[in-house]
Amino acid sequence: xxxxLQQILNGLTIGGVYVLIALGLxxxxxxLGISHFAHGSISMFGGYVVFYLVTQQGMPLAFxxxxxxxxxxxxxxxxxxLAYRPVRDASPINAFIVALGLTMIAEGANLQLFGADxxxxxxxxxxxxxxxxxxxxxxxxxxxxxxxxxILAMTLYIQRSKTGYAIRALxxxxxxxILMGVNVSRITMLVFAMSSxxxxxxxxxxxxxxxxxxxxxxxxxIKGFSVLILGGLGSIPGAIVGGLILxxxxxxxxxFLSSAxxxxxxxxxxxxxxxxxxxxxxxxxx
Amino acid sequence: MLEVRDLRAGYxxxxxxxxxxxxxxxxxxxALIGANGSGKTSTLxxxxxxxxxxxxxxxxxxxxxxxxxxHVIVERGIAMCPEGRQVFPExxxxxxxxxxxxxxxxxxxxxxxxxxxxxxxxxxERAQQDAGKLSGGEQEMLAxxxxxxxxxxxxxxxxxxxxxxxxxxxxxxxxxxxxKARGITTLLVExxxxxxxxxxxxxxxxxxxxxxxxxxxxxxxxxxxxxxAYLGE
Numbered sequence: 001x002x003x004x005l006q007q008i009l010n011g012l013t014i015g016g017v018y019v020l021i022a023l024g025l026x027x028x029x030x031x032l033g034i035s036h037f038a039h040g041s042i043s044m045f046g047g048y049v050v051f052y053l054v055t056q057q058g059m060p061l062a063f064x065x066x067x068x069x070x071x072x073x074x075x076x077x078x079x080x081x082l083a084y085r086p087v088r089d090a091s092p093i094n095a096f097i098v099a100l101g102l103t104m105i106a107e108g109a110n111l112q113l114f115g116a117d118x119x120x121x122x123x124x125x126x127x128x129x130x131x132x133x134x135x136x137x138x139x140x141x142x143x144x145x146x147x148x149x150x151i152l153a154m155t156l157y158i159q160r161s162k163t164g165y166a167i168r169a170l171x172x173x174x175x176x177x178i179l180m181g182v183n184v185s186r187i188t189m190l191v192f193a194m195s196s197x198x199x200x201x202x203x204x205x206x207x208x209x210x211x212x213x214x215x216x217x218x219x220x221x222i223k224g225f226s227v228l229i230l231g232g233l234g235s236i237p238g239a240i241v242g243g244l245i246l247x248x249x250x251x252x253x254x255x256f257l258s259s260a261x262x263x264x265x266x267x268x269x270x271x272x273x274x275x276x277x278x279x280x281x282x283x284x285x286x
Numbered sequence: 287m288l289e290v291r292d293l294r295a296g297y298x299x300x301x302x303x304x305x306x307x308x309x310x311x312x313x314x315x316x317a318l319i320g321a322n323g324s325g326k327t328s329t330l331x332x333x334x335x336x337x338x339x340x341x342x343x344x345x346x347x348x349x350x351x352x353x354x355x356x357h358v359i360v361e362r363g364i365a366m367c368p369e370g371r372q373v374f375p376e377x378x379x380x381x382x383x384x385x386x387x388x389x390x391x392x393x394x395x396x397x398x399x400x401x402x403x404x405x406x407x408x409x410x411e412r413a414q415q416d417a418g419k420l421s422g423g424e425q426e427m428l429a430x431x432x433x434x435x436x437x438x439x440x441x442x443x444x445x446x447x448x449x450x451x452x453x454x455x456x457x458x459x460x461x462x463x464x465x466k467a468r469g470i471t472t473l474l475v476e477x478x479x480x481x482x483x484x485x486x487x488x489x490x491x492x493x494x495x496x497x498x499x500x501x502x503x504x505x506x507x508x509x510x511x512x513x514x515a516y517l518g519e
Binding site: 162168169173175177180181182184 | 334335355356357360361365366368372373374375376377381384385386388389432436
């Protein structure tokens with residue numbers, strides 16, 4: 001029983017990271033119907049930047065994170081303006097191809113700039129907390145805290161703020177949103193900016209918890225889309241529930257079977273859920 | 287207040303508006319009537335910036351608005367209650383009302399929500415329900431209230447009676463009459479010509495993308511030839 005709880009705790013850590021990635025993907029998908037595959041690789045760029053700032057420039061981790069999230073915000077705007085806006089009114093296949101090309105560009109740029117070696121973002125969080133029979137490293141504790149904070153902030157922003165209203169309205173009915181006075185270009189840009197910012201935060205956590213290497217970003221995008229499909233495309237609660245379920249299933253599979261099978265089990269759970277609920281756990285449209 | 291001159295617009299290679307001209311004066315209620323597919327809704331979309339204007343002009347309060355983005359036109363003071371209601375289904379009734387005031391920057395938005403709920407008590411009763419769960423008639427009331435939340439100078443209604451039960455249609459008609467009585471300038475598109483003729487001061491009759499007839503409601507109503515030919519009576 002202790003072992004189960006321990007794995008669930010581990011799963012919540014990585015699940016929270018998946019949620020951060022999925023929140024970005026789901027808001028972009030909700031508004032534009034675009035599958036933004038490059039999200040993972042672009043986020044990883046932010047992770048590399050943090051590594052560079054911390055190890056080469058001696059910047060404190062917290063400042064490096066803020067700087068990289070700021071860079072992610074700007075990068076998100078650039079991606080929308082330069083890559084996706086030109087194909088906004090074209091057939092969806094164009095945006096799809098742009099997304100694939102963008103993934104290659106981002107992966108290539110990461111490789112050229114930061115090399116092929118795997119890197120781990122150094123933290124000096126070494127202590128281990130004990131809660132009854134459970135153990136939690138300081139690093140994981142802060143990651144859980146930070147992801148919870150970011151998820152809560154993003155959810156409140158979308159539910160309560162005026163811009164959040166515009167984001168939801170745009171996702172539900174584009175023309176009606178314009179008739180309310182919603183500036184589609186501005187909101188779209190903002191959504192990309194916020195998504196990339198959350199993505200960078202997730203990449204830093206991956207880099208500190210495991211490692212960043214070529215291909216990790218693409219893997220993360222695939223996990224992110226799995227979460228979306230599991231939770232329901234375009235649904236924000238779905239992204240949160242789906243991300244946590246994927247994280248916990250992976251951890252349980254890794255703990256009780258073998259870490260080699262964790263992806264297999266995670267995708268098996270996804271397939272079973274989709275057989276019962278093809279629209280995803282919290283998806284509204286079938 | 288609103289002046290449309292030689293307006294041409296269309297979809298792809300097909301032109302659906304072949305030079306439309308009409309005007310709406312301040313305080314007036316003008317109706318565009320005509321058969322399905324004659325270009326009434328396309329005219330409204332072109333005015334609101336949802337359909338590009340290919341030729342001609344749209345002038346609002348003396349300024350050209352035909353090249354402006356949709357959201358800027360809303361800021362100028364034109365609100366539309368679109369065809370098929372188009373409420374935001376996964377937002378609550380109150381949230382729908384709140385976003386109706388999106389273009390406003392004053393501090394009276396919350397009190398306007400209460401005012402709308404006084405006008406439409408059902409919107410208070412169902413305040414926290416998702417708009418998608420309301421009946422068609424309730425959604426129409428919400429869509430009208432949402433448009434009014436913008437405090438528009440010109441309020442446009444696109445087929446407000448479409449798909450509603452006769453009893454609800456009468457309610458919609460009474461509501462628009464009340465809005466008109468408040469002095470809000472209104473532009474109404476209706477297939478229900480009888481209702482349009484009762485509400486409007488002046489009427490323009492559409493036929494395949496052109497205006498073929500215009501006059502006051504009384505003139506059109508009292509002309510038996512017109513009534514037979516165009517109004518299906």
